[in-house]
Amino acid sequence: GKNKRIAFADGEDERVLRATQVVLEEGIARPILIGRPAVIEARIERFGLGIQAGRDFEVINPEDDPRYRDYVSLFHSLVGRNGVTPDTARTIVRTNTTVIGALAVKRGEADGLICGLQGRFIKHVRDIRSIIGLQPGISDASALSMLIMPRGAFFLADTYVNQNPSADELVSIALQARDHLKRFNIEARVALLSYSNFGSRDGDSAFKMREVYAKLKVAAPDLIVEGEMQGDLALNQELRERYVPETVLRGEANLLIFPDLDAGNIGYKITQRLAGFEAYGPILQGGDKPYLDLSRGASAKDIMVSGLLALIKARY
The missing domain is CATH 3.40.50.10750 (Isocitrate/Isopropylmalate dehydrogenase-like)
Structure with missing residues (x-):
């Protein structure tokens, strides 16, 4: 399990940073956080966490990543015929962390994706579906x-x-x-x-x-x-x-x-x-790769458990 890579779309969020520390302490997976390195570092320090970018987890920086052009061209090849121009594709890959995470999974740079702490659920589903795609024979997620x-x-x-x-x-x-x-x-x-x-x-x-x-x-x-x-x-x-x-x-x-x-x-x-039951997920079924979409009210524990769920999916 610990060699599986789980991408977190909301990498700057305090709950994700706390979940990342648990994921690392428990040896659950290798986290990839999507966010600005300076913001992530400042927040880790503010919350007194013992994790460090580079050493403990990888960061994909939406503002400056060497793979940016590759991501844009892959994204445009997938959605270019759905009314997304090359310019729009460039903007989306700079600003939409769910899209960045889905592209990382599509390229095989991550084994699963956890997203959804910001924005509307169904929008995340559509973004991911357009990139990761559905399993053969499945009509919808x-x-x-x-x-x-x-x-x-x-x-x-x-x-x-x-x-x-x-x-x-x-x-x-x-x-x-x-x-x-x-x-x-x-x-x-x-x-x-x-x-x-x-x-x-x-x-x-x-x-x-x-x-x-x-x-x-x-x-x-x-x-x-x-x-x-x-x-x-x-x-x-x-x-x-x-x-x-x-x-x-x-x-x-x-x-x-x-x-x-x-x-x-x-x-x-x-x-x-x-x-007052503990609620986890939802797991999105039907996708060609594992991804989970959290509700905006998710806690660090929810996020960590969701990481486990994505991991279990990625193993099969």
Whole structure:
């Protein structure tokens, strides 16, 4: 793990600097910080941290990096036909640290990217997607969020990207999420969420989740999956068995698949705040290389854990 290189787009941020110290102390990875060296050095001194640029981590300086021209020409070759002129490309590669980090990953100079402490989430997703690209056969990125509570880890998708995914897209999101859980040595127990329990209600969303269930049974016969069902049934075997005594899902589901972005984002945020669980991610699924997009409220610990998640992805 310690030879993997994780790029941090917000390299001047105090939380990133504190996370960098932990990453180095624990021997987790080799950090690459994107930011102005003088600002990074001054802040390290101000916060009393024991890390040093060059010795402990690499810096990519947006204002003056020897690779600047190479980065610009790669960026323009990727987005030049999307209305980005060479002049605009030059400006973006000077000022947008997420783009710089994504280009470092694309060029093989970093193994994963962590970004998102500044700016809008979906903008980061678009920037990264246009540079790193998607895995073959994937129609779009999706977001997998993680909640850690005393009784275990729960994963939720899609919490940030796809507004109203089709049944086929939800099948793809569920299978990608299952693969992520495998990387953490966790067997996915999937609940397909709805306002309907096993055909009790009709409506577009309920029909869609029923279709997802049928398609997953064909695409992944060994997958532990149940639905469509309401959230309480997903987490309570006794309630679930009142509807389907023969359910394959035992105990609590640990991977919750939502019918649309409204449900996914609201469900995730409310659970996190009301219950005070530790929330990590989201991991962006579907990208050709590992990247994580943090929320603006992320702490140093969130950032460090996210580094670990990116690393686990980079190893596979």
